[in-house]
Amino acid sequence: MKLKYSAIRKYVLIGAAVSVMAATAGNTIPGTFCNICPVGFLEVSAASRSIPWKMAAWVFAGLIAVYFFGRFFCGWFCSTSLVRKCSGSRCPSTENIYMRYLPYLVLGLSVVLSFFLKFPVFCLFCPIGLFFGFLFAVFKLFAVQEAGLTLIVFPVVIAAEVILFKRWCSGFCPIGALFSLVSKIPGPKFRPAVNRSTCILGNGGTCSVCKETCPESVKITDGGGDITEKCTSCMECAEKCPTGSIKFRK
Amino acid sequence: MKYSRREFNKLMVLSLVTFSTSEASEGGRSFLRPPGALGEERFLEKCIRCQRCIQVCPKRVIFPLSFAEGIKRMNTPVVSFRKSYCNSCLKCSLVCPTGALLPVTEATLDIGAAVIIEKDCVAWDWVGCTVCVDECPEKAIYLDEHKRPVVEPEKCNGCGICELKCPSTSIRKSAKGKGILVKPRQAGTLPRDPSLHKKRDTK
Ligand code: SF4
Ligand code: SF4
Ligand code: SF4
Ligand code: SF4
Ligand code: SF4
Numbered sequence: 001m002k003l004k005y006s007a008i009r010k011y012v013l014i015g016a017a018v019s020v021m022a023a024t025a026g027n028t029i030p031g032t033f034c035n036i037c038p039v040g041f042l043e044v045s046a047a048s049r050s051i052p053w054k055m056a057a058w059v060f061a062g063l064i065a066v067y068f069f070g071r072f073f074c075g076w077f078c079s080t081s082l083v084r085k086c087s088g089s090r091c092p093s094t095e096n097i098y099m100r101y102l103p104y105l106v107l108g109l110s111v112v113l114s115f116f117l118k119f120p121v122f123c124l125f126c127p128i129g130l131f132f133g134f135l136f137a138v139f140k141l142f143a144v145q146e147a148g149l150t151l152i153v154f155p156v157v158i159a160a161e162v163i164l165f166k167r168w169c170s171g172f173c174p175i176g177a178l179f180s181l182v183s184k185i186p187g188p189k190f191r192p193a194v195n196r197s198t199c200i201l202g203n204g205g206t207c208s209v210c211k212e213t214c215p216e217s218v219k220i221t222d223g224g225g226d227i228t229e230k231c232t233s234c235m236e237c238a239e240k241c242p243t244g245s246i247k248f249r250k
Numbered sequence: 251m252k253y254s255r256r257e258f259n260k261l262m263v264l265s266l267v268t269f270s271t272s273e274a275s276e277g278g279r280s281f282l283r284p285p286g287a288l289g290e291e292r293f294l295e296k297c298i299r300c301q302r303c304i305q306v307c308p309k310r311v312i313f314p315l316s317f318a319e320g321i322k323r324m325n326t327p328v329v330s331f332r333k334s335y336c337n338s339c340l341k342c343s344l345v346c347p348t349g350a351l352l353p354v355t356e357a358t359l360d361i362g363a364a365v366i367i368e369k370d371c372v373a374w375d376w377v378g379c380t381v382c383v384d385e386c387p388e389k390a391i392y393l394d395e396h397k398r399p400v401v402e403p404e405k406c407n408g409c410g411i412c413e414l415k416c417p418s419t420s421i422r423k424s425a426k427g428k429g430i431l432v433k434p435r436q437a438g439t440l441p442r443d444p445s446l447h448k449k450r451d452t453k
Binding site for chain 2: 023032034035037040043044047048050052053054055058118119120123124129132133136137153
């Protein structure tokens with residue numbers, strides 16, 4: 001039996017969350033994703049008018065990976081993707097032009113508001129931060145038998161953000177937006193691509209399976225900048241493609 | 251009710267301004283922050299609520315603040331000595347990625363200062379309890395001529411052992427809480443003097 005991409009992705013996503021928690025229990029260094037978060041980095045720089053140098057190396061390394069692989073973090077490591085996968089929530093496709101630019105606006109606002117309000121604003125709502133905050137609250141429940149409101153509030157906020165507001169990842173998340181900006185910088189890019197000789201469209205037929213499955217509304221058969229900018233390498237399209245024409249490559 | 255766009259914008263700006271001023275006007279420090287924390291205002295500018303300090307603490311004395319304490323402070327780390335105390339391992343101050351906590355040494359570690367709560371301390375009107383005096387690793391508490399404990403804040407590092415060990419509530423039913431509590435240093439309280447640090451070999 002061949003393992004499906006979506007199944008592999010689920011295990012990787014779970015693995016990512018589990019390793020963060022294992023690191024916690026074992027008191028080892030990595031900590032949560034916040035440590036490498038480029039949005040957090042910008043927010044702190046803006047709010048405190050100084051650069052958090054200790055974060056800089058991690059953030060830079062992360063962004064180098066993004067430069068080559070685009071939003072792979074979104075598809076394969078982000079806890080929000082895990083929540084969506086487990087809850088069955090999907091970003092509905094959209095042609096809406098405003099939705100397309102909203103994440104960049106949110107990114108800009110997060111940094112500007114952090115500057116004026118003098119604290120990292122987006123971190124308050126960040127579903128990734130809240131996810132791990134929630135796991136820590138559960139942990140605390142067992143470690144010191146202390147229940148907090150956190151146990152109720154965090155899951156509610158996350159649910160509101162990613163389950164009710166289905167377009168969080170494609171239409172709101174400033175982290176995804178920053179990744180998009182970095183992956184737009186020209187250079188070698190590794191993303192899924194269509195093999196035109198086997199694709200139904202390349203042979204005069206009609207098919208729109210990949211376009212419809214894509215949670216980021218990328219038309220992968222059209223090629224071009226959209227893929228570099230938005231594709232999360234989730235491989236949902238590759239899995240659904242009836243002729244198996246989509247492969248991950250340079 | 252209907253808003254015109256201009257009114258709406260005005261409302262947004264106003265609410266943001268009131269939010270920031272109401273938060274900024276609060277002087278002094280009112281929460282016990284982990285070792286090495288910057289002043290409250292600078293601390294809030296830098297802390298991204300990554301929880302690393304919380305994760306790394308082997309004594310589990312650092313907790314994320316509940317959102318009930320205000321949305322701006324939600325999830326930022328605070329220290330609580332209800333179940334444990336700080337053993338000066340210094341790990342929290344070293345792992346903070348943003349510099350909201352700066353590295354400290356055993357001699358400069360300063361979480362806050364212990365304060366005797368006179369109405370709850372049993373030694374205040376009953377000679378006999380010397381638990382905090384005996385437990386304090388910094389020898390920061392002495393007994394005065396009435397055998398009442400007195401804290402010397404310049405020696406105290408806020409480790410919380412006294413608060414943790416204080417038996418007031420089990421000795422006396424009327425005691426509302428511990429007879430000694432570690433509190434953030436208020437304006438006017440002496441800072442810790444590193445030269446008075448007592449070296450320890452046990453952790
Ligand atoms: S867009 Fe944001 S929330 Fe969605 S997967 Fe990417 S980082 Fe996570
Ligand atoms: S193009 Fe394919 S791999 Fe990329 S985001 Fe869309 S469905 Fe996922
Ligand atoms: S120095 Fe104290 S508060 Fe900080 S991690 Fe060590 S025991 Fe915990
Ligand atoms: S390690 Fe630093 S940035 Fe992270 S929660 Fe603690 S104080 Fe805040
Ligand atoms: S907090 Fe620690 S150092 Fe301060 S008086 Fe209590 S036991 Fe002593």
